[in-house]
Amino acid sequence: MMNRRFKLLVLVLLTAVLVLSAAIASLAFSGSSSRKKTDDPETPENGADITLFPGQNGLWGARAANGRVLIEPTWYYLRAMSDTVLIARRNDGTIDSFGLIRISGEQLVPFLYSSFEMQAPDFWVAALTENGKRKYHLYHADGTRWADVSWDSVSLTNGILTASLGSSSYTGRLSERRIVWTDIREEYPVSLYTLTMDLNETKLRSLPAVQTLHKLGEAAADYLEYLFITREEPDLAYISAENRSEILAAHLYKGCQLKDAEISRITVRETDSYPEYLVQMQVRFRELDFDGELKLVRTGITLRLTRNAAGDFVYTGYSDTRLKAAEGILR
Numbered sequence: 234m235m236n237r238r239f240k241l242l243v244l245v246l247l248t249a250v251l252v253l254s255a256a257i258a259s260l261a262f263s264g265s266s267s268r269k270k271t272d273d274p275e276t277p278e279n280g281a282d283i284t285l286f287p288g289q290n291g292l293w294g295a296r297a298a299n300g301r302v303l304i305e306p307t308w309y310y311l312r313a314m315s316d317t318v319l320i321a322r323r324n325d326g327t328i329d330s331f332g333l334i335r336i337s338g339e340q341l342v343p344f345l346y347s348s349f350e351m352q353a354p355d356f357w358v359a360a361l362t363e364n365g366k367r368k369y370h371l372y373h374a375d376g377t378r379w380a381d382v383s384w385d386s387v388s389l390t391n392g393i394l395t396a397s398l399g400s401s402s403y404t405g406r407l408s409e410r411r412i413v414w415t416d417i418r419e420e421y422p423v424s425l426y427t428l429t430m431d432l433n434e435t436k437l438r439s440l441p442a443v444q445t446l447h448k449l450g451e452a453a454a455d456y457l458e459y460l461f462i463t464r465e466e467p468d469l470a471y472i473s474a475e476n477r478s479e480i481l482a483a484h485l486y487k488g489c490q491l492k493d494a495e496i497s498r499i500t501v502r503e504t505d506s507y508p509e510y511l512v513q514m515q516v517r518f519r520e521l522d523f524d525g526e527l528k529l530v531r532t533g534i535t536l537r538l539t540r541n542a543a544g545d546f547v548y549t550g551y552s553d554t555r556l557k558a559a560e561g562i563l564r
Contacts, residue, residue: 283313308323321333322344355407382447417431418431424458426461479551498511532556
């Protein structure tokens with residue numbers, strides 16, 4: 234009697250194992266099939282573990298590989314950016330209606346964009362309009378930005394990234410989760426004249442992010458405009474009280490006409506609070522000589538800047554190599 238019960242128990246266990254194995258195989262096949270990319274160009278692309286599906290209302294939703302609905306079909310467009318982030322369109326408007334949502338349906342990035350384009354697996358270019366101009370933001374597949382910059386143009390070719398901002402140009406390569414810039418040329422208007430900054434990869438290795446360099450260039454251009462063009466004192470909130478008389482030096486360039494200027498070097502000095510930046514410029518200008526004729530003068534001007542608590546740059550020092558040399562001779 235005991236032997237029959239034992240045999241029956243073994244038979245039941247074997248049957249259960251076979252049924253369970255068949256169920257697992259069926260689920261795996263179903264999951265594999267649901268992850269196949271559709272050939273229908275009108276159907277958004279799925280992620281590795283996400284299937285996008287149309288509802289009876291004509292809108293789109295998303296479900297997990299096991300069939301569980303993650304997002305009800307309430308979106309006019311969905312596309313998987315990664316296994317956790319989706320590109321979504323919130324209405325059927327014409328432009329500026331794309332944003333990013335999590336697979337929970339939570340908004341991750343506002344609906345500001347007219348398009349998202351994948352140029353590499355972890356490199357997406359999003360187009361938008363800012364102040365009436367076409368701009369581009371660069372995104373990782375997890376919905377974070379590569380750089381907090383609104384570019385005028387962006388292109389990724391054979392792993393080389395080229396971008397522009399106004400008349401400035403940038404070249405670099407993607408490295409893990411950051412951009413390694415190999416060449417930067419920026420131009421900043423100083424009234425009718427131009428301040429340029431040309432930095433190669435060697436110089437850039439020890440320098441801060443591109444957006445910080447851009448702000449430093451703008452601050453240097455504003456100072457040159459004060460010295461040579463407007464001669465109107467900058468906002469005193471952005472000038473160190475300790476060295477204010479030194480920095481307000483426009484009277485030393487009275488009658489001078491700026492020709493051009495170039496940022497030749499930027500040095501970062503760590504301090505107990507905010508870093509200090511030394512911006513060295515090679516400046517050419519014309520001034521009247523004793524005969525009343527304009528002569529070309531070359532000099533080096535160095536600005537010292539740091540940030541205040543609000544993150545704005547503050548002028549903390551200024552020097553002119555030509556004037557320093559003249560002071561030495563007089564002494």
